[in-house]
Amino acid sequence: MIATFFLLALLQIKVPDAAQFVGAPKGTPLSGPQLEQQTMVISHELRCPVCQGLAIGDSPSIMASNMKAQVRELLERGYTEEQILSYFEKSYGQFVLLKPKFQGVNALVWILPIAVLAIGFVLVVSKAKKLEVEPVHAAAEEEPADDPYLARVREMVEKP
Amino acid sequence: MTATFGRFLILASVLVSTTGAFIAYAAGAKRSPEGLRWSQRFAYAFAGLMVLATGVMEYALITHDFGVQYVAHVGSTQVPLWVTIVSLWSSLEGSILFWGFILGIYIAATTWVNRNEHQEYMPFAIGTWLSCGAFFSFLIAGPANPFLSVSPVPLDGPGPNPLLQNHLLMIIHPPMLYLGYVGMTIPFGFAAAALLRGRLGQSFLRPLRASLLLPWVFLTIAIMLGGWWAYEVLGWGGYWAWDPVENASLLPWLTATAALHSAIVMERRGVLKGWTVTLIQASFLLTILGTFMTRSGVFNSVHSFTQSSIGPTILVFLTAILLFSVILLALRIDSLEAEGRIESAVSREGMFLVNNLFFVVFTFTVLVGTVFPLVVEAIKGKQMSVGRPYFDAMVVPVGTALLFLLGVGPALPWGKTNRKEMLRALLPPLITGAIALIIGYAFGIRNAWTLVTLLFGGYAAHVTFAQMWLPLRQRLKKGDSFAPALIDAQLRRGRRRFGGYVVHAGAVIVFVAIAVSSTMRTQEEVTLARGQSTTFAGYAVTFMGTEERAEPHRQSTIARFNISKNGQPVTTMEPRMNQYAAMREPIGTPAVHSTIGRDYYLSIMNIQGDQVGLLIINMPMVGWIWGAVLLMGAGGLIALIPARRRTYVVVPESAPTIDDEAMA
Numbered sequence: 158m159i160a161t162f163f164l165l166a167l168l169q170i171k172v173p174d175a176a177q178f179v180g181a182p183k184g185t186p187l188s189g190p191q192l193e194q195q196t197m198v199i200s201h202e203l204r205c206p207v208c209q210g211l212a213i214g215d216s217p218s219i220m221a222s223n224m225k226a227q228v229r230e231l232l233e234r235g236y237t238e239e240q241i242l243s244y245f246e247k248s249y250g251q252f253v254l255l256k257p258k259f260q261g262v263n264a265l266v267w268i269l270p271i272a273v274l275a276i277g278f279v280l281v282v283s284k285a286k287k288l289e290v291e292p293v294h295a296a297a298e299e300e301p302a303d304d305p306y307l308a309r310v311r312e313m314v315e316k317p
Numbered sequence: 318m319t320a321t322f323g324r325f326l327i328l329a330s331v332l333v334s335t336t337g338a339f340i341a342y343a344a345g346a347k348r349s350p351e352g353l354r355w356s357q358r359f360a361y362a363f364a365g366l367m368v369l370a371t372g373v374m375e376y377a378l379i380t381h382d383f384g385v386q387y388v389a390h391v392g393s394t395q396v397p398l399w400v401t402i403v404s405l406w407s408s409l410e411g412s413i414l415f416w417g418f419i420l421g422i423y424i425a426a427t428t429w430v431n432r433n434e435h436q437e438y439m440p441f442a443i444g445t446w447l448s449c450g451a452f453f454s455f456l457i458a459g460p461a462n463p464f465l466s467v468s469p470v471p472l473d474g475p476g477p478n479p480l481l482q483n484h485l486l487m488i489i490h491p492p493m494l495y496l497g498y499v500g501m502t503i504p505f506g507f508a509a510a511a512l513l514r515g516r517l518g519q520s521f522l523r524p525l526r527a528s529l530l531l532p533w534v535f536l537t538i539a540i541m542l543g544g545w546w547a548y549e550v551l552g553w554g555g556y557w558a559w560d561p562v563e564n565a566s567l568l569p570w571l572t573a574t575a576a577l578h579s580a581i582v583m584e585r586r587g588v589l590k591g592w593t594v595t596l597i598q599a600s601f602l603l604t605i606l607g608t609f610m611t612r613s614g615v616f617n618s619v620h621s622f623t624q625s626s627i628g629p630t631i632l633v634f635l636t637a638i639l640l641f642s643v644i645l646l647a648l649r650i651d652s653l654e655a656e657g658r659i660e661s662a663v664s665r666e667g668m669f670l671v672n673n674l675f676f677v678v679f680t681f682t683v684l685v686g687t688v689f690p691l692v693v694e695a696i697k698g699k700q701m702s703v704g705r706p707y708f709d710a711m712v713v714p715v716g717t718a719l720l721f722l723l724g725v726g727p728a729l730p731w732g733k734t735n736r737k738e739m740l741r742a743l744l745p746p747l748i749t750g751a752i753a754l755i756i757g758y759a760f761g762i763r764n765a766w767t768l769v770t771l772l773f774g775g776y777a778a779h780v781t782f783a784q785m786w787l788p789l790r791q792r793l794k795k796g797d798s799f800a801p802a803l804i805d806a807q808l809r810r811g812r813r814r815f816g817g818y819v820v821h822a823g824a825v826i827v828f829v830a831i832a833v834s835s836t837m838r839t840q841e842e843v844t845l846a847r848g849q850s851t852t853f854a855g856y857a858v859t860f861m862g863t864e865e866r867a868e869p870h871r872q873s874t875i876a877r878f879n880i881s882k883n884g885q886p887v888t889t890m891e892p893r894m895n896q897y898a899a900m901r902e903p904i905g906t907p908a909v910h911s912t913i914g915r916d917y918y919l920s921i922m923n924i925q926g927d928q929v930g931l932l933i934i935n936m937p938m939v940g941w942i943w944g945a946v947l948l949m950g951a952g953g954l955i956a957l958i959p960a961r962r963r964t965y966v967v968v969p970e971s972a973p974t975i976d977d978e979a980m981a
Contacts, residue, residue, distance in 0.1 A: 197840070204702050210560050212705060215553035217905065217922055217932075255704025257689075262696075266689045266703055270682040270711055277674045285662040285670055288588055306350070306436050 178247045182235035196229045199238055203228070203245055204255050212255055320385045323373045323464030330366035330417070331454040333359055338447035345440030345513065353436060356443045360428040363450050367421030371405070371414055374463060378404055384470045387411055387463035393476030395869040395898070400482050406491045407477035409612060409627065410463035415491075417453045419499040424450060427503050427528060435521055441510035449502050452634050460627045476870055479897035483871075483906055486546040493539035494566060498604045500532025501569055504576075505601035505638075508594045512645045515652035517583075517590045526580050527957060529597060533573045534953035540566050541946035552905045552920040554840065554934035556942070559708040564687045565607030568680055572600040575676035582669045585731070587656030591646070592673070594653065598642040603680075605635045610687070661733040668726035675722065679715045686711070713766055720770060720828045723821060724750075724777030727784050749779035753829075762837065770832035777825045785818035808955075816956025823949035830941035840934040847927045854935035856917060857881045861889075863924065872896040876921055876929050880910060892919045892931075911940050 187195055200214030205221040213221040213228075224245075231241050245253050257263040337359025344352025377385045378401050381394055391404045391411065406412040424446045431439055457463070481487045507525045511517040517525075543566060544556035557563060576596035579589045613628025659666050686703045693701050728742045753775025754768055762768060788811045792802035807815045843851050850859035861877040875893045879886060890908040897904065907920035915937040922930035 202706050204704060210702075210704065211553070211558065215555060215558065217552055217920070222922070250700065252700040252702055255702050256706035256710070257701060257703055262693060263701060266685055266707070267711075269685050270678060273681045274674075274678045277677060281670045281674050282662075285659065285667055288659040289662060306348075 179236070179240045179244045182237075183240060184235050184237040186235040187232045192229065192232055195232055195238070196225065199228050199232075199241055200225050202242065202255050204253050206249055206253060318384075319373060319377045319382050320464045320466040323370055323377075323385070324458075324462070326366050326370040326373065327454060327458045327462070327464065330363055330370065331451065331458050333366060334363045334447045334450035334454050337363060338444050338451055341440045341444030341447060345444060345510075348437075349440075350436065353440045353443075356440055356447075357428050357432060360424050360443050360447060363447060363454075364421035364425035367417045367450075370457075370464075371418040374411065374414055375402065375405060378402065383472070383474060384467055385463070386465040386467050389467045389471050389474050391477045392474040393870070394473050396476045396482065397870075399485075399488060400477065400870075403481075403488050403491075404477045406495070407481050407487075410457075410461045412491070412495075413453065413456055413461045413627075414463050416495060416499055417450070417457055419492075419495050420446075420450055420453060420502060423500055423503055427524075431524055435524060437516070437518075438507065438510040438514055438521055441513040442506040445506035445509040446502060449506075456627060456630060460630050476898075479871070479895070479904060482897070483895060483904065484546060484550050486542055486549065490539060490542040490546055493535050493542055497532045497534075497536025497539050497566075498569070498607065500528075500535060501573065501601045501604045503532070504529040504597045508597040509641070509645060511594060511653065512649040515649050517594070517653050519584075519587075522580065522584050525597075526577070526584075527959070529573060529576060529580070529600075530953055530957050533570070533577060534950050534957070536566065536570050536573070537946060537953065538950045540570060541943055545943055548939070549909065550906060552907045552932075554838070554907070554918050554920065554932070554936065556939070559683075559686070559705045561687050562607075562611050564683050565603075565610045568607060568683055569600045569603040571676050571680040571683070572596050572603060575673045575680075576600060578669050578672050578676075582666050586659060586666055588659065590653040591650040594650075595646060596673075598646070599680075602635065602639055602642065605631065605638065609635060663729070663739070664734065665726060665729045665731045668722055668729055672719070672722050672726060675715055675718050679712065679719070682711045682715065683708070716828065717766065717769060717773065720773045720777060720825070723824060723828075724773055724780045727818075727821070728780045746776045746779035746783075750774075750776035753778070757833075762833070764832075764836040767832040767836045770828055774825050774829040774832075778822070781818050781821045781825060785815060785822065788814070812958060813956045816952045816954070819952030819955055820949045821952075823945045823947075823952060826945035826948070827942055830938045830945060834936050834939040834942065837937045838934060840932065842922065842930065842932050844928055844930050851933075853933045854917070855882060856887065858919070858931075858933065860929055860931075862927075863929070870898060874924055876924065876931075878908075878919060878931075880917070890917075890919050892921045894921055894924060913940070914938070916940060 197214055201212045203213045203224065205211050205213045205216040205218060205224070207220045208216045208218055211221075213224045228241060231244065236244070242254060251258070251263075257266055259267055337356055340352060340359060341356035343349075344356055374385075374387065376382075377388050378392055379398075381388065381392055381401075383389045383392065387408070387410050391408045392401065396404075404411065406415045424443070427446075428439070428443060476482070504525060507521070507528055511521065511525070540563075543563065547558070547563075548554070548556040573596075576593055579593045579596060583589045583593050609628060609631045612631065661667065662670075686708055689703055690701050693699060724746060725743065728746060730738065730742060734742075750772045753771040757768060757771040762771070786807070788806035789802055792806045793799065797805075839854060841851075841853050843853075845851060845858075845860040847860055847862050850857050852858070857880070859879045859881070861879055864875045864877065866873045866875055873893045873895045875891050878890045878892075880888050880890055888910050890910055892908040893906050894903045895906060905921050907918055909919075910917040915935060916939045918932075918934040918936060920932040920934070922932055924930075
């Protein structure tokens with residue numbers, strides 16, 4: 158897998174035909190500080206395929222800096238963030254997207270935590286209500302009557 | 318010879334821990350004091366064997382006894398002594414042995430501290446600890462045995478992983494992490510004992526809480542040290558990448574923090590017992606899950622140095638303790654239930670419930686994000702990633718909610734309150750929040766989340782500070798003189814409360830520092846020739862040239878940069894590239910210039926002849942994180958110092974009541 162990525166990387170140091178993947182640029186060409194800023198943002202959303210889970214914006218590897226150069230070039234040519242991400246997705250697979258898309262099974266990764274929050278909220282409210290209205294139980298005795306340790310302690314204490 | 322002796326010790330500890338666990342459970346079931354004494358002896362014996370075995374391994378490492386497989390694997394005559402000593406935890410087999418060592422000490426110490434107390438629960442607790450001990454002894458004896466012999470005996474070894482050699486933090490970070498991780502076994506044993514006994518009495522809350530707080534302190538510090546290490550060593554200028562191994566350390570911390578909070582409600586109101594026990598068990602399960610994630614090699618991580626075949630064994634153990642916990646909870650949770658009740662949901666106890674909800678959601682989100690790619694790959698055969706942008710998007714709102722509760726929770730009074738009292742408690746801190754917000758805005762902060770963090774952070778800081786010194790203020794109002802009031806109200810009687818608020822103060826700073834350092838960070842990549850300079854974030858950086866330095870285990874290229882501000886020299890920074898004998902790729906070490914307000918961070922991307930590719934990062938407030946986490950640890954320790962045995966005195970009726978509820 159990684160070897161394939163490497164091969165792809167070697168072959169695609171220059172962006173070949175972004176147009177055949179994602180069509181014509183839909184945004185305005187960027188330059189100057191705005192370009193740098195946007196390059197950094199997108200670089201943190203793409204995974205460096207040869208590193209251990211780092212974004213290309215954080216990785217010192219050669220492959221990552223090549224990919225960053227591609228991002229910069231695409232931005233200069235006026236591609237939007239969405240187009241660039243989809244370009245990389247088409248070249249490397251969804252593996253490269255650090256932020257999974259809300260699509261198919263992957264949507265679960267977004268939905269599950271929110272579902273837990275919602276269910277948890279209902280549970281907390283009902284628990285609080287239950288605890289509020291429940292009558293006070295007689296506090297359980299600190300030690301049960303048949304505790305042999307306690308019996309021994311009593312015995313020792315009560316011994317004259 | 319050494320190897321044989323080591324193997325003997327480990328086999329003995331398998332035997333001792335297994336037998337001890339049986340005896341302890343039997344003693345618990347029969348309520349036999351004699352059986353309890355025997356199980357205590359077995360606990361001490363297990364600890365003794367583990368300490369001895371670790372001592373043997375250290376001896377083999379220091380004397381470079383390459384006849385022992387682990388020494389042949391990680392030892393080297395070329396590395397400095399400190400590297401040799403810490404090699405114990407630089408690779409899988411040694412680190413599992415180190416785990417056993419710490420487990421032994423924890424078990425023996427807890428057994429000894431409670432040798433004459435909580436006799437009702439102790440046999441079950443010791444039985445559970447020794448069962449865990451038996452598993453780890455088995456792991457050391459079988460799948461991860463460091464004491465295998467090597468023949469023929471090699472003359473030298475490769476030394477430990479270079480990344481672990483290039484920073485002194487490696488001496489302290491792994492032991493801290495182990496102290497945190499392994500320590501979770503102790504509250505797990507106590508919780509299991511409460512469930513097995515079917516009771517959780519008020520007097521047992523103290524050892525339960527203390528046994529949870531101690532590993533919590535270690536884990537807190539360890540997580541910070543791990544982040545700091547990444548920051549100082551990995552060279553990308555960050556401390557947290559939501560990497561699986563980082564997440565693994567965070568997960569039990571989150572549930573343990575939740576448990577420490579619900580334990581307070583349990584203590585005050587006699588409710589939430591089953592829930593607290595569940596959180597404690599979850600914390601232990603998550604440490605074992607974390608060990609699996611780090612050690613099995615199924616996760617890609619920058620922190621994972623050992624990929625091995627013990628994954629399946631740990632998975633079996635994980636399943637066993639999961640079943641044990643779930644079945645035990647299902648059978649016994651009802652016997653622990655409520656002795657009291659809550660008077661009003663909009664009260665401090667109500668906020669504890671919400672706090673627990675958010676901690677659980679936080680834990681769940683991190684867990685889902687970490688495990689999801691694996692599940693998808695297993696089911697659909699497609700690789701996917703869940704990385705920093707996901708975690709930032711999901712966790713930042715949850716964290717912000719927790720910061721909000723950190724302010725509002727302690728501001729609300731216990732029990733039922735009327736509207737007027739509530740407003741009087743909740744409104745004044747808004748002023749401090751607003752001030753923090755304005756200061757941040759004046760410093761150029763425009764990110765909405767960061768501004769909200771400042772507002773809530775200022776609010777929480779106000780509440781925390783007011784609550785922290787409340788007992789002292791009450792004493793002074795009563796007419797006590799300052800020094801005795803300070804010592805008595807804060808450090809003697811109200812120590813747990815005071816410690817808890819010190820932790821909160823640290824947490825507020827951590828929240829703000831994380832928000833500011835991550836959103837206000839700026840960086841630039843430049844290529845400089847010798848003598849050339851560039852200006853970035855107020856400093857002029859001049860490349861002065863490189864120097865080669867040879868050490869026994871590595872060859873370093875040190876690049877020197879002069880840093881100046883307005884023409885005045887500030888400092889010299891020396892980021893370097895290290896070429897280790899045992900590795901092909903060079904590894905960089907960044908240089909950091911820290912001031913109170915910000916860090917200036919230089920990391921070499923590449924060196925070609927007279928040209929250097931340099932990454933310059935300007936990170937405000939990042940140093941505050943390390944300091945504030947240390948403050949949190951200190952607060953935990955303050956709360957931990959055991960109170961003196963209770964003495965009963967007759968309190969005159971006019972004595973003021975101090976709201977000395979216990980935090981954490």
